[in-house]
Amino acid sequence: MKQIVLVPRKLPSIPIEAEVISPEIFSGKNIEEIKELQVWNGNCKRKLGDFFSVKGVKSEDPNETHIVIQGDVSRVKYIGKEMRSGKITINGNAGMHLADEMKGGEIIVNGDAADWVATEMRGGTLKIKGNAGNMLASAHPGSERGMKEGIIIVEGNAASSLARKMRRGTIIIYGDIGDHAGSQMIAGTIICLGNIGRRPGALMKRGTIIVYGKAESILPTFIYDATYQPTFIRFYLKNLKEKLNVKLPAEMFNGDYERFHGDIAEDGKGEILLFKRKP
Amino acid sequence: METFKVNGVDVEDTFAEAFKMWGSRVLITAKNEKWVLNAARAMTGFATSVIMCGAEASLEKMVPPEETPDGRPGASVLIFANTKKQLEDQLMRRMGQTILTCPTTAAFNHLNEGETKFKIGGALRFFGDGFQISKRIFGRRLWRIPVMEGEFLVEESFLAKKSVGGGNFLILGENADSTLEAAEKSVKAIEKVEGTITPFPGGVVRSGSKVGSKYKFLTASTNTAFCPTIRGAVKNTLVPEGVNSVLEIVINGLTLESVKKATAEGVKAASKVKGIKKITAANYGGKLGQFKIYLKECLEGK
Structure with a gap:
């Protein structure tokens, strides 16, 4: 892949909206053309080159375009919006609305990510090495569906309201998840290797929440069914391990899981699978 | 029919008639x-x-x-x-x-x-x-x-x-034990060929059939030409003197190439067993099946 490297200069306190930072938009453009791309700073139109130094080699093919951001862009919004292919690596913290409606390709954040990341994601892979903020992979306000496809891996913790109205896809959180995860979930899978906060799966219709750690509370509208060893979890985990190098505790593969189905205030076809530790 | 030698055993230069499956x-x-x-x-x-x-x-x-x-x-x-x-x-x-x-x-x-x-x-x-x-x-x-x-x-x-079924070869031995041993070794060798199976019990058929019968209600009957116990009573017998048992290996495969390879491995394994007199293949004159699998071509790796 051919790299275009962006190094942020001193960024203003008012966030920048830079949805132009995307392999499809960068591909086919030379360095000067990339610097001229329009961004918003508050209500002012500015150029990308006003906030970033740009260097690297241009590619005609978005699949072969790798954007590397060297530094903290926690005040830069909408990076990788609707991207379909190629790769973005952020060596620093990422701002709000990263990977908004992302459709394909790969984004790696070697740092933390802010709120409202991967909203209504539709494909591709997002890896966050640090922590993720609130509303990760959720639906925009007023929207009927959240994440629709793709894979999200967070190596740290995820804050509240993860995956609201999630429709499809896979989310793996190595650490803890805050309150209200998977609320109004329609389908898809959330795997939590740490602990999960209050009210997981509230009003979920279908979908699966797998918890390796502890659940702070399970809503009374989730009914315990049985403790068993789901074969599909083995299939899931083996694929995640082999294809995405996800680090998983060995005991998760063969372990017992307590199955709760719910939310019976909705369709009741969702499930929370709680790993059961051996005494 | 012309023959060629494999490990000193006569192999008839004929073909197995196989079918689309x-x-x-x-x-x-x-x-x-x-x-x-x-x-x-x-x-x-x-x-x-x-x-x-x-x-x-x-x-x-x-x-x-x-x-x-x-x-x-x-x-x-x-x-x-x-x-x-x-x-x-x-x-x-x-x-x-x-x-x-x-x-x-x-x-x-x-x-x-x-x-x-x-x-x-x-x-x-x-x-x-x-x-x-x-x-x-x-x-x-x-x-x-x-x-x-x-x-x-x-x-x-x-x-x-689309696959291939009915690849086959016949092992003709001087007695039932040596013929069965050769068949078992064939099956073992074929097991290593990916994409193939030998679907009969233990991979071996003892009752190969021919098309038709003296009975009108039967469409197939025992392969009289290869039955040693009626060798003297059957005019068109294909059982040579000294052969007292015949076993067939039937091979199905996901590709024609895999069936050919399995045939070669099977024939080679069978030919190493003492007491095997001849190896041949079953066909219907080439009129029924879509594939002709020549033993010689298989063993030459073609």
């Missing part, structure tokens, strides 16, 4: 090998010949846990039928009655490519009576069907591809 490959996994084999044996039971069984099926190979999608011991099963419709029907019947019913098992499509696919899991799911759950994991749709034991996991679709 449709084939699928199913990977069965389970808690341990014991339950994998229980399911695989049940699924491939009574599947020696399409003539009366509807399908020809057998265990292709055991698959170690590292290579199965759920990390449990597995077995790869090949199943063949004459038409797509028959194959789909047989897969439904056999998977529904033997894998679904067998404790701890799961079933996955194990073909990478095929000309068509059957929604086997997509149909078996209805057994879940509305409580089945779909999961799409890395592009593969799976169904979780609740059963009394726990949950049956089955892939939605199974691929099928």
Whole structure:
């Protein structure tokens, strides 16, 4: 892949909206053309080159375009919006609305990510090495569906309201998840290797929440069914391990899981699978 | 008929007449090998010949846990039928009655490519009576069907591809023991050829057939030309002097190349056994089958 490297200069306190930072938009453009791309700073139109130094080699093919951001862009919004292919690596913290409606390709954040990341994601892979903020992979306000496809891996913790109205896809959180995860979930899978906060799966219709750690509370509208060893979890985990190098505790593969189905205030076809530790 | 030598044994320069078939490959996994084999044996039971069984099926190979999608011991099963419709029907019947019913098992499509696919899991799911759950994991749709034991996991679709059935060769030996030993060694050698099976019991057929019979109600009857016990009574006998037993190895494969390779490996293994007098192949004059598999070409690697 051919790299275009962006190094942020001193960024203003008012966030920048830079949805132009995307392999499809960068591909086919030379360095000067990339610097001229329009961004918003508050209500002012500015150029990308006003906030970033740009260097690297241009590619005609978005699949072969790798954007590397060297530094903290926690005040830069909408990076990788609707991207379909190629790769973005952020060596620093990422701002709000990263990977908004992302459709394909790969984004790696070697740092933390802010709120409202991967909203209504539709494909591709997002890896966050640090922590993720609130509303990760959720639906925009007023929207009927959240994440629709793709894979999200967070190596740290995820804050509240993860995956609201999630429709499809896979989310793996190595650490803890805050309150209200998977609320109004329609389908898809959330795997939590740490602990999960209050009210997981509230009003979920279908979908699966797998918890390796502890659940702070399970809503009374989730009914315990049985403790068993789901074969599909083995299939899931083996694929995640082999294809995405996800680090998983060995005991998760063969372990017992307590199955709760719910939310019976909705369709009741969702499930929370709680790993059961051996005494 | 002209012959050529393999390990000092005469091999007739003739061909096996093979047929177009449709084939699928199913990977069965389970808690341990014991339950994998229980399911695989049940699924491939009574599947020696399409003539009366509807399908020809057998265990292709055991698959170690590292290579199965759920990390449990597995077995790869090949199943063949004459038409797509028959194959789909047989897969439904056999998977529904033997894998679904067998404790701890799961079933996955194990073909990478095929000309068509059957929604086997997509149909078996209805057994879940509305409580089945779909999961799409890395592009593969799976169904979780609740059963009394726990949950049956089955892939939605199974691929099928154009295949070859009825590859064969006959081993003619001086006695029953040496002929059986040669047949067993052939089957063992063929087991190593990927994409092939020998669907008869232990991989061996003792009762090869010919087309037609003196009885009008029968379409096939014993291959009198190769029956040693009536050698003196049959005018067109093909049993040479000194031959007292004949066994046939029938080979089905996912490709013509794999059947040819299996034929070569089988013939070579059989020819090494003391007491084997001749090896030949069965055909119907080349009028019925779509493939002519010449023994000489197989052994020359063509």
